[in-house]
């Protein structure tokens with residue numbers, strides 16, 4: 189790919205204080221988290237399905253817009269990140285169209301699609317000038333989504349929270365970058381500013397962080413969830429399809445807390461059927477998901493504080509010197525090139 193290609197929409201880039209997205213999370217993300225992320229100069233993604241009705245969803249969009257307008261007015265120098273919406277559940281076309289229209293009305297620029305085929309969403313959103321980012325877990329999925337005309341690919345790599353992938357970011361991101369000139373988001377396992385910088389070095393435009401944002405005051409979670417995030421190590425995260433019939437990462441302690449043995453889970457009944465779980469127990473609400481990034485989470489802080497820390501770490505990471513040997517090698521390379529050129533000159 190041409191190194192000079194613009195892969196991130198310039199308007200989006202200019203509204204960010206860091207190449208960072210606060211990822212959508214079932215039950216966890218509400219308007220407070222999204223508004224706080226946007227007000228810190230981060231893209232915030234509101235999951236449509238977390239609101240129980242279109243009325244509630246509209247009220248959330250209104251509240252976020254109000255907070256963002258106030259933040260922009262209070263400090264004109266402060267970047268206010270774009271508001272995005274996540275669609276993760278299939279709905280009838282007429283309902284989808286109506287809900288996307290509400291998004292357009294509230295100035296949503298980006299729709300993050302995590303449902304199967306993105307074609308319908310792409311057609312509707314492109315009509316009003318919006319952008320569609322689509323979740324993928326393999327390079328083959330990414331190729332299909334590109335054919336469908338998506339503007340961005342959220343590449344969910346190994347170790348991520350929620351329905352994680354299994355491909356290493358070291359392979360996934362460069363492989364996608366080779367064939368796609370749109371926006372690439374790296375999702376999975378990033379908890380630090382160094383991780384955000386590493387995502388860029390691999391070829392991503394934006395880092396997509398979920399688990400790290402659960403550990404904030406603004407996340408809609410139980411104190412016990414927060415405690416488990418702080419106390420868990422990467423090895424306390426279990427990747428299994430036995431909870432929701434789709435492979436996902438779950439906190440082992442949350443499985444134990446509802447009476448399940450993480451090492452001998454029942455066979456799942458099927459998608460959307462939770463009869464294999466203890467009575468009344470629901471994934472996401474009662475069994476908690478997190479990615480391997482929990483290893484690097486030590487405390488719960490507010491979103492502003494978290495983004496400030498990530499910015500500091502990111503800027504420090506941007507100043508890391510390359511391996512000293514690389515300079516020597518580069519010098520040696522240059523010298524041999526000069527020698528080659530001199531040799532050529534002698535022959536001509």
Ligand SMILES: Cc1cc2nc3c(=O)[nH]c(=O)nc-3n(C[C@H](O)[C@H](O)[C@H](O)COP(=O)(O)O)c2cc1C
Nearest residue numbers: 211212213214302348349350376377397398399479
């Ligand atoms: C508790 C939880 C709920 C999630 N729910 C959703 C969701 O509703 N829609 C979606 O597209 N992704 C969902 N995800 C995935 C995130 O958007 C994101 O891809 C992931 O958290 C990135 O990995 P990380 O958690 O390691 O940062 C969820 C993740 C978590 C941890």
